[in-house]
Amino acid sequence: MIQIHRSSVAALPWFGFSNRRLSLCSMFIGFTVPTAKVPSILHVKHSYTNCGQSLPDSKAAGKKMIKKVGKREHHLWKKRDAAGSGQKALNLVRIISGLPNEKEAVYRALDKWTAWEAEFPLIAAAKALRILRKRSQWRRVIQVAKWMLGKGQGTTMATYDTLLLAFDMDQRVDEAESLWNMILHTHTRSISKRLFSRMTSLYDHHNMPEKIIEVFADMEELVVRPDEDTVRRMAHAFQKLGLEEKRKLFLKRYQCKWKYIHFKGERVRVRRDVWDGE
Structure with a gap:
């Protein structure tokens, strides 16, 4: 331990103390400072109060108080989840492909396919139409498209185009004309x-x-x-x-x-x- 006297305190301007702090510290002539603590004073990053107590840096305190909030995205519409729609479409194609060519049987199977859905599986139904179109199963295309339109779903130009093509390929010109007149009006x-x-x-x-x-x-x-x-x-x-x-x-x-x-x-x-x- 070393003794810091009045004269020695005044001779240490490099400690970073102001004149006021020197005058206060000079009152404690018998104050002792551990030798191990003296070098650390040169690296102190905190400010000191009049009584020698340290306060945290304002920037550091500000950083601690800042709470990062995750980025929020706002959409005007909610995109429907398309996960699993491909498998649903294949399942629909498999179901109706094994049915007889009867409107009631096909519609009954389609209603059963959507019975447990919270909302109409429009994406899966549209994919099923594309699959049937690629396979040239025109009667099934007509049945599925008519069923969708009857439910008030899929009233898009793409659905109309697919249905008109199916009418053309299945030699059903009269039905195509009826659909076309409806679209025009x-x-x-x-x-x-x-x-x-x-x-x-x-x-x-x-x-x-x-x-x-x-x-x-x-x-x-x-x-x-x-x-x-x-x-x-x-x-x-x-x-x-x-x-x-x-x-x-x-x-x-x-x-x-x-x-x-x-x-x-x-x-x-x-x-x-x-x-x-x-």
């Missing part, structure tokens, strides 16, 4: 170009040029521009009906000015009017 301004193309293709497959012209009239009324395949089918319909002048006017307005040809093994883009003129 219900969705009017939101009908996609894809559906117009589907109906044009359906009427072309069944050699109904008058109906193709009707579809074209609906497209013009709703200001929907036909794609290249639809333009070709409609021009062919005008030609079948002997409306050559209208066909030329139609092609002039809607046919693309460019086309692609194969020249010396390469695909080349050329102007249609120049190439056809030659």
Whole structure:
């Protein structure tokens, strides 16, 4: 132990004490400081009160008081969980594939498939439709799609397109026309170009040029521009009906000015009017 006297305290300015603290400390002439504690004073990171008590650093205290809160995400809609929807879809396809071709039996099985669901399994049903479409099981596609629409589910352009294709492939043109008229009256301004193309293709497959012209009239009324395949089918319909002048006017307005040809093994883009003129 060492003795710190008045003169020795005044001679230690490097301790970091202010004049006021030196004057207070000088009152304790007989105060003893352990030798092991003297070097640690040089590394002290805390402030001292008038009585020599230490206070924690304000920054350190602030860091201790800060509580990290996890990031919260807010959504305007809640995404339905798609986990297991693929297995549900395969299970549905397996169930209805083994049933007889009777509407009541199929609908009964579909109702049983959704009996224990808290909400309608729309994702699984849509996947089942895609599977049936890939397998060309058109009657099953029609049954599942009609059942969904009857439940008020799946009223989307994709479902309508799949159902129209199934009607086309199963030779059920009358039902396709009924569905198409319902779509025209219900969705009017939101009908996609894809559906117009589907109906044009359906009427072309069944050699109904008058109906193709009707579809074209609906497209013009709703200001929907036909794609290249639809333009070709409609021009062919005008030609079948002997409306050559209208066909030329139609092609002039809607046919693309460019086309692609194969020249010396390469695909080349050329102007249609120049190439056809030659």
